[in-house]
Amino acid sequence: xxxxxxxxxxxxxxxxxxxxxxxxxxxxxxxxxxxxxxxxxxxxxxxxxxxxxxxxxxxxxxxxxxxxxxxxxxxxxxxxxxxxxxxxxxxxxxxxxxxxxxxxxxxxxxxxxxxxxxxxxxxxxxxxxxxxxxxxxxxxxxxxxxxxxxxxxxxxxxxxxxxxxxxxxxxxxxxxxxxxxxxxxxxxxxxxxxxxxxxxxxxxxxxxxxxxxxxxxxxxxxxxxxxxxxxxxxxxxxxxxxxxxxxxxxxxxxxxxxxxxxxxxxxxxxxxxxxxxxxxxxxxxxxxxxxxxxxxxxxxxxxxxxxxxxxxxxxxxxxxxxxxxxxxxxxxxxxxxxxxxxxxxxxxxxxxxxxxxxxxxxxxxxxxxxxxxxxxxxxxxxxxxxxxxxxxxxxxxxxxxxxxxxxxxxxxxxxxxxxxxxxxxxxxxxxxxxxxxxxxxxxxxxxxxxxxxxxxxxxxxxxxxxxxxxxxxxxxxxxxxxxxxxxxxxxxxxxxxxxxxxxxxxxxxxxxxxxxxxxx
Numbered sequence: 224x225x226x227x228x229x230x231x232x233x234x235x236x237x238x239x240x241x242x243x244x245x246x247x248x249x250x251x252x253x254x255x256x257x258x259x260x261x262x263x264x265x266x267x268x269x270x271x272x273x274x275x276x277x278x279x280x281x282x283x284x285x286x287x288x289x290x291x292x293x294x295x296x297x298x299x300x301x302x303x304x305x306x307x308x309x310x311x312x313x314x315x316x317x318x319x320x321x322x323x324x325x326x327x328x329x330x331x332x333x334x335x336x337x338x339x340x341x342x343x344x345x346x347x348x349x350x351x352x353x354x355x356x357x358x359x360x361x362x363x364x365x366x367x368x369x370x371x372x373x374x375x376x377x378x379x380x381x382x383x384x385x386x387x388x389x390x391x392x393x394x395x396x397x398x399x400x401x402x403x404x405x406x407x408x409x410x411x412x413x414x415x416x417x418x419x420x421x422x423x424x425x426x427x428x429x430x431x432x433x434x435x436x437x438x439x440x441x442x443x444x445x446x447x448x449x450x451x452x453x454x455x456x457x458x459x460x461x462x463x464x465x466x467x468x469x470x471x472x473x474x475x476x477x478x479x480x481x482x483x484x485x486x487x488x489x490x491x492x493x494x495x496x497x498x499x500x501x502x503x504x505x506x507x508x509x510x511x512x513x514x515x516x517x518x519x520x521x522x523x524x525x526x527x528x529x530x531x532x533x534x535x536x537x538x539x540x541x542x543x544x545x546x547x548x549x550x551x552x553x554x555x556x557x558x559x560x561x562x563x564x565x566x567x568x569x570x571x572x573x574x575x576x577x578x579x580x581x582x583x584x585x586x587x588x589x590x591x592x593x594x595x596x597x598x599x600x601x602x603x604x605x606x607x608x609x610x611x612x613x614x615x616x617x618x619x620x621x622x623x624x625x626x627x628x629x630x631x632x633x634x635x636x637x638x639x640x641x642x643x644x645x646x647x648x649x650x651x652x653x654x655x656x657x658x659x660x661x662x663x664x665x666x667x668x669x670x671x672x673x674x675x676x677x678x679x680x681x682x683x684x685x686x687x688x689x690x691x692x693x694x695x696x697x698x699x700x701x702x703x704x705x706x707x708x709x710x711x712x713x714x715x716x717x718x719x720x721x722x723x724x725x726x727x728x729x730x731x732x733x734x735x736x737x738x739x740x741x742x743x
Contacts, residue, residue: 255286259324260349263703263720273309275695277702280316281323288326293372294319294365304736305743313695314732316702320725321345321361327353328405331377340460342388343381344401348720351410352430354398355386356528357723359441360616364730366448379449380458386442387460391467394474395422395494397438397530398430419511421495433526434494436478437541437617439471440548447551456559465561465568468552472571475545478522479578481604482515496525504531504662517604520582522575528615529663535601535609539587540617542579543627549576588634593646597638598622611649612642614659614670614707616727623680630680643677653710656697660707664717668707671697675727679734687735688742694728704728 256262259282266278284290298318305311328344345358362379369376389399400409412430420432446464450456477493484490495511507513507525513536516523522545523536549572556569589599589608598619601609612619619638623630630636642659644650649660651669659673660666671694678690697713698704704725706718735743 254283256282260720263324263348263701266701271308271312271702273307273312275309275700277309277312277316277695277698277700279312280702281319287319287323289322289329289378291319291322291365291372291375291378293368293375294322297368301733301736304740305732306741307695307743309695310691310732310743312702313698314729317704317725317732318364318729320703320729321722322365324348324720325361325722326378327351328401328407329378329381331374331381340384341377341381341458342385342402343378344385344405344407345382346410348722349718351408352398352400352412353385353389355390355438356397356435356441358382358386359445360723361726362445363448364726364733366452369449370453376453377458379445383446383449384458384460384463386445387464387467389428389467390439390442391463391470393422393424393429393432394439394467394470395434396424396429396432397435397526398433400428400430403427419495419497421492421511431530433496433530434524435526435528435530435541436475436522436524436538436545437528439475440541440545440617442467442471443548443552444544447548447555450555450558451551461559461561468556468568472568472575475522475575476571478524479518479520479575481518482512494525507532514603515605519586519602519604520578521586521604522579527613528617529613529661531613531661531663533601535603535607537582537586537602537604539583539598539600539602540612540619540622540625542583542587543622544617544625546576546579546583547626549573549579591637591641594637594641596634597641598634610641610647612647612659613649613663614661614673614676615663616672616676618642618659618673618676620659620673620680621676624676630682639680651710655713656693656708656710664707667710668717669710670707670724671704672724672727675724675731678731679727684739684742687731687739691732691735691743694731 262282267280270276270278298315302311302315325346325348327346331341344353345361347354347357362382365375369379401407410430424432480490492512496507497511498506500506513525516536519537521537521542524533524538524541526532527538553569553572586604587599587602588596591597599608600611600619617625620642622628622635628635641647651660651667656669658669660668660670674690674694678687681687697708699714699716704721705716706721709715
């Protein structure tokens with residue numbers, strides 16, 4: 224779809240069949256930043272000729288962590304269709320952010336079993352660990368192009384293999400340390416020393432074990448998206464991948480069960496997470512169990528995509544994402560036709576998807592006095608419902624982006640009006656930036672990600688173009704996206720090196736160029 228948008232790109236495919244993992248030459252290593260947090264915190268020349276004078280934030284070519292000639296050509300071709308010099312510079316900075324700075328380890332020939340398979344470890348940016356959710360979203364903007372470049376395909380396949388290795392052992396974790404064979408120095412999570420977690424895990428492999436169902440959905444999503452784009456599983460270690468899928472499906476089915484079983488007795492918690500913390504968002508109620516739930520068909524979670532604790536354990540947008548990706552997973556399993564066990568897993572995935580979707584419709588729709596029927600953010604099966612939205616994806620705002628409903632779904636339209644207003648307690652309307660924030664970063668802080676998602680789920684040309692302009696104006700003059708921005712002071716932001724949001728914004732710009740030629 225996107226390749227057809229770019230006439231020059233098709234001509235360049237033959238010359239761009241390999242991507243190269245970059246090792247800095249010894250004589251130029253001194254010129255490379257010691258840490259990309261330093262690099263992304265300072266502007267670098269040359270600057271765009273527009274009024275914002277946005278800097279060039281790609282590191283020198285020999286310092287980049289992965290090189291793809293195809294993506295470089297894509298950047299050039301899309302940039303050629305953008306007349307605003309500041310937005311053109313923003314796109315050139317954000318599109319390759321993960322490739323340039325966050326591919327911490329990639330090998331195309333690591334042995335797994337009897338055959339060589341690629342492996343890739345992708346860090347979030349300034350945190351030296353791999354989140355399943357973040358790493359999936361960081362590479363998703365590259366998926367439309369993987370079939371056209373072997374090296375890019377190996378990079379994404381390597382992340383699928385890495386996630387499968389991690390999830391097969393610890394499907395309840397949300398972030399992982401690099402494997403020993405990578406010889407990377409693992410990041411250390413000082414909080415984790417006080418964690419009380421069930422099941423137990425190897426601290427040399429798991430960075431954090433906050434159970435978040437969107438992490439499992441993200442693993443399914445990357446796997447199925449890779450398979451759909453390439454039509455091949457040749458680079459995937461299917462034995463490990465199948466083990467991971469089986470572990471995840473069993474865990475999800477167990478987490479559909481209510482808190483109280485026969486005669487009102489506490490059932491198996493399945494997963495627990497508690498820690499000594501100053502913030503309630505960092506631990507779970509009930510000694511790590513979470514608040515009680517009744518059976519609805521949905522799957523309970525302990526934490527949100529923000530890594531903040533849920534209040535009511537049926538996290539609706541995460542369940543919505545899960546219901547979509549379980550169907551995609553089942554399609555992949557059926558097409559691969561590996562074993563009878565895989566067919567059984569396909570049936571389980573489809574059953575779970577249907578039960579989750581029905582559970583959302585039965586228990587997560589609220590009749591709001593102002594907006595009518597809306598989706599709630601969290602619920603518990605007892606009738607309690609939390610009306611809000613959080614900037615992190617999956618979110619209620621992102622439901623069409625996730626594929627759960629079309630943009631014109633009437634309940635979604637009502638929900639959208641609510642969450643993009645001050646009737647959402649985490650929507651902030653500032654003098655410089657307006658959008659949804661998160662308890663994770665506190666009051667009056669807007670996440671640029673929410674602005675990008677609002678535009679990606681809109682059909683209004685003016686709204687989309689204004690959103691891109693707002694994103695360009697609120698980078699604190701650094702030309703990259705940040706986690707959160709003070710609504711009245713864009714120079715007050717969190718996380719200068721946050722690769723996921725850069726990818727979402729680049730996806731928005733490509734989609735805007737495709738849908739509205741000349742608008743940017």
